[in-house]
Amino acid sequence: MGNEASYVHLFETKKAKGIALYRLFAASVFVGICSIWAYRVSHLPRNGEDGRWVWIGLFAAEVWFGFYWLLTQALRWNPIYRHTFKDRLSQRYGNDLPGVDIFVCTADPLIEPPMMVINTVLSVMAYDYQQEKLSVYLSDDAGSYLTFYALMEASHFAKHWIPFCKKFNVEPRSPAAYFKSVSDSLDTKQAKELATVKKLYKEMEIRIEAAAKLGCLSEEMYLKHKGFSQWDSYVSQSDHDTMLQILIDGKDPIATDVEGCRLPTLVYLAREKRPQHFHNFKAGAMNALIRISSKISHGQIILNVDCDMYSNNSQSIRDALCFFMDEKKGPEIAYVQFPQNFDNITRNEIYSNSMRVINEVEFHGLDGYGGPLYIGTGCFHRRDTLCGRKFTPGSINEFKIENNVERDETIPELEENSKVFASCTYEKNTEWGKEMGLKYGCPVEDVITGLSIQSRGWKSVYYNPARKAFLGVATTTLGQTLVQHKRWSEGDFQILLSKYSPAWYAKGKISFGLQLGYCCYCFWASNSLAVLFYSIVPSLYLLKGISLFPQLSNPWFIPFAYVIISNYTYSLVEFLWSGGTVHGWWNDQRIWLYKRTSSYLFAFIDTIANSLEFSADSGFVITAKVSEQDAHNRYLKEIMEFGASSPMFTVLATSGLINLLCLAGFLKNVFINEGNFRFYETMMLQILLCSLLVLINWPLYQGLFLRKDNGKMPSSLAIKSIGFALLLPAFFSCIKFLLIFVFDYPYHVT
Ligand SMILES: *[C@@H]1O[C@H](CO)[C@@H](O)[C@H](O)[C@H]1NC(C)=O
Ligand SMILES: *[C@@H]1O[C@H](CO)[C@@H](O)[C@H](O)[C@H]1NC(C)=O
Numbered sequence: 126m127g128n129e130a131s132y133v134h135l136f137e138t139k140k141a142k143g144i145a146l147y148r149l150f151a152a153s154v155f156v157g158i159c160s161i162w163a164y165r166v167s168h169l170p171r172n173g174e175d176g177r178w179v180w181i182g183l184f185a186a187e188v189w190f191g192f193y194w195l196l197t198q199a200l201r202w203n204p205i206y207r208h209t210f211k212d213r214l215s216q217r218y219g220n221d222l223p224g225v226d227i228f229v230c231t232a233d234p235l236i237e238p239p240m241m242v243i244n245t246v247l248s249v250m251a252y253d254y255q256q257e258k259l260s261v262y263l264s265d266d267a268g269s270y271l272t273f274y275a276l277m278e279a280s281h282f283a284k285h286w287i288p289f290c291k292k293f294n295v296e297p298r299s300p301a302a303y304f305k306s307v308s309d310s311l312d313t314k315q316a317k318e319l320a321t322v323k324k325l326y327k328e329m330e331i332r333i334e335a336a337a338k339l340g341c342l343s344e345e346m347y348l349k350h351k352g353f354s355q356w357d358s359y360v361s362q363s364d365h366d367t368m369l370q371i372l373i374d375g376k377d378p379i380a381t382d383v384e385g386c387r388l389p390t391l392v393y394l395a396r397e398k399r400p401q402h403f404h405n406f407k408a409g410a411m412n413a414l415i416r417i418s419s420k421i422s423h424g425q426i427i428l429n430v431d432c433d434m435y436s437n438n439s440q441s442i443r444d445a446l447c448f449f450m451d452e453k454k455g456p457e458i459a460y461v462q463f464p465q466n467f468d469n470i471t472r473n474e475i476y477s478n479s480m481r482v483i484n485e486v487e488f489h490g491l492d493g494y495g496g497p498l499y500i501g502t503g504c505f506h507r508r509d510t511l512c513g514r515k516f517t518p519g520s521i522n523e524f525k526i527e528n529n530v531e532r533d534e535t536i537p538e539l540e541e542n543s544k545v546f547a548s549c550t551y552e553k554n555t556e557w558g559k560e561m562g563l564k565y566g567c568p569v570e571d572v573i574t575g576l577s578i579q580s581r582g583w584k585s586v587y588y589n590p591a592r593k594a595f596l597g598v599a600t601t602t603l604g605q606t607l608v609q610h611k612r613w614s615e616g617d618f619q620i621l622l623s624k625y626s627p628a629w630y631a632k633g634k635i636s637f638g639l640q641l642g643y644c645c646y647c648f649w650a651s652n653s654l655a656v657l658f659y660s661i662v663p664s665l666y667l668l669k670g671i672s673l674f675p676q677l678s679n680p681w682f683i684p685f686a687y688v689i690i691s692n693y694t695y696s697l698v699e700f701l702w703s704g705g706t707v708h709g710w711w712n713d714q715r716i717w718l719y720k721r722t723s724s725y726l727f728a729f730i731d732t733i734a735n736s737l738e739f740s741a742d743s744g745f746v747i748t749a750k751v752s753e754q755d756a757h758n759r760y761l762k763e764i765m766e767f768g769a770s771s772p773m774f775t776v777l778a779t780s781g782l783i784n785l786l787c788l789a790g791f792l793k794n795v796f797i798n799e800g801n802f803r804f805y806e807t808m809m810l811q812i813l814l815c816s817l818l819v820l821i822n823w824p825l826y827q828g829l830f831l832r833k834d835n836g837k838m839p840s841s842l843a844i845k846s847i848g849f850a851l852l853l854p855a856f857f858s859c860i861k862f863l864l865i866f867v868f869d870y871p872y873h874v875t
Pocket of ligand 1: 468
């Protein structure tokens with residue numbers, strides 16, 4: 126293998142093209158931003174003049190936008206792209222590859238139906254990998270017998286499904302996704318076997334759905350598997366013993382599929398829960414899985430997927446191993462993160478739920494500075510780094526390749542002896558949740574865990590192949606989307622304020638560019654105030670006829686125009702380049718606004734209140750990932766779903782109505798003044814801003830006034846928002862008078 130030059134790598138890294146051009150462009154935008162700041166400072170209205178406070182507010186918002194824009198440059202400054210050579214991996218290592226443990230986490234059989242969960246499980250069981258080196262663990266935080274039952278059914282079905290996949294090289298290997306994609310025009314042999322396997326699947330589905338409908342464990346089911354006896358002592362979801370069942374033991378030579386080939390190990394785990402012990406959500410479940418799996422299979426690579434993310438490519442393990450097993454660059458790589466892609470995206474993504482730009486642009490940028498965030502799904506880890514190992518320069522890969530090790534315990538013994546690892550008290554006085562495993566105490570445990578791994582000297586890799594490796598279920602209503610973003614932005618903001626903040630904890634431990642990249646996400650929530658101010662106040666001043674921006678003939682107009690036009694053009698180009706549509710981009714702008722004025726706002730308020738020791742949780746519940754039928758039809762038709770009453774919608778509707786009223790009022794003034802065109806000259810930017818806000822809010826007005834279906838805004842909410850929209854200007858004037866009174870009073874007395 127010799128020196129660097131002659132070593133043939135298992136993967137390659139390419140720099141993006143046109144970087145110099147982009148940097149030049151970014152520099153010109155920065156000049157524009159500075160000019161805007163200069164304008165604000167040099168044209169500050171005098172004391173007592175109307176608009177002084179608003180002017181200062183706008184300046185603060187613009188400083189914030191400029192600062193945040195700088196942060197986002199870290200994600201675009203230095204993008205890189207990865208490519209793997211799986212053929213070289215096979216040539217070099219053959220079957221001497223490490224064991225892989227796959228963790229699937231589920232938490233609620235209603236939100237995450239067992240059929241969806243087992244489709245994910247089956248898709249990862251069918252990876253193209255030596256079956257005896259593959260182990261799949263399902264962690265069920267609901268401790269639901271129904272999920273267990275479904276998994277047991279899946280373990281039988283796998284005996285038909287896996288050989289079928291291998292024989293015909295089927296893709297994707299989630300049965301539901303495959304059956305949906307396949308047409309009947311297959312050659313006869315495959316068609317016949319397909320019909321058989323499909324029939325088995327349908328029968329299984331009927332049994333599982335019948336069990337779900339029944340709503341309790343029947344005598345007949347109870348007798349089907351000895352594992353059900355574990356529910357004898359079950360009290361509730363938050364009070365039960367550890368339930369651990371090895372459904373398939375991959376080391377057992379008789380555990381074979383219908384063709385006589387070995388099967389992967391399959392394990393069901395519901396860790397112990399007690400009301401007096403806090404369970405630490407998904408991080409707690411992951412840590413229990415890490416310990417249990419180290420006893421049962423001890424795979425050196427761990428893949429973690431959400432229960433709704435099936436594998437869309439049976440080669441993904443080999444892709445990931447190309448990074449880990451590269452002798453030169455592999456030893457410094459702690460984890461390989463795949464993007465989070467979705468199955469349920471409509472063409473113009475009305476909720477902007479594909480996260481296109483994050484996946485196709487931003488994460489490549491993070492990769493250029495040392496590696497992406499760990500996002501909690503679709504990620505391959507080294508077991509030992511996840512357990513806290515520090516990076517030591519010059520280390521080499523030491524994957525223990527174990528072929529056919531004998532075990533000296535029987536399966537029931539192994540189950541019994543392993544249970545202690547998932548008990549409530551196991552972690553007491555240990556480093557679990559701190560230096561070992563996933564970190565506790567943060568709603569986005571994954572991001573903070575990834576950051577701490579990188580802070581220990583490790584690199585990570587972002588691998589985004591054209592054919593997507595994992596496909597999940599996207600949010601399909603506005604409410605779900607906003608709640609999801611509230612949780613993310615709140616968690617990220619908490620990280621920023623915590624002792625593990627990328628701003629100070631990671632200083633000097635990860636590259637400066639990566640620090641900025643993390644901050645970009647951690648500062649999501651704090652965008653809310655500036656955007657809210659900018660989307661309401663200029664419109665109110667438009668109504669009052671007070672200009673807050675340079676007029677058209679003023680040279681200072683140029684930087685504003687340049688920054689606006691160049692940023693929007695760039696964002697459109699970036700969106701199209703990432704595979705989106707123009708209409709999709711327009712929808713994305715709307716969701717950009719809605720996230721910032723509702724999700725981020727509530728996340729910001731809750732986090733600040735919590736850090737000031739008020740316990741605040743505006744507690745939005747996550748609704749089911751499977752939506753009801755007519756709501757789902759509206760999603761397919763890309764009609765925005767309001768339906769429920771939520772404080773988030775009230776904020777959106779109020780700010781949307783204020784803009785509508787301001788624009789209407791302004792137009793009325795213009796007509797009364799018989800088309801005084803001076804307005805257009807002096808207030809050009811405010812008119813533009815207000816009109817754009819009205820245009821982008823069009824679906825919201827439809828939901829308020831024009832629609833009749835169940836997805837419209839509830840009338841109570843409509844009335845409330847109209848009230849707020851009418852009162853807010855008055856409220857705003859009071860605040861302004863108060864400010865003037867407090868700060869400017871001395872000047873007025875003279
Ligand atoms: C996802 O979308 C497809 C069609 O686009 C639909 O048939 C399926 O039910 C959806 N799944 C969920 C969980 O909403
Ligand atoms: C999923 O895999 C199939 C092949 O089985 C491929 O045709 C499809 O494009 C993949 N989906 C995505 C989103 O890449």
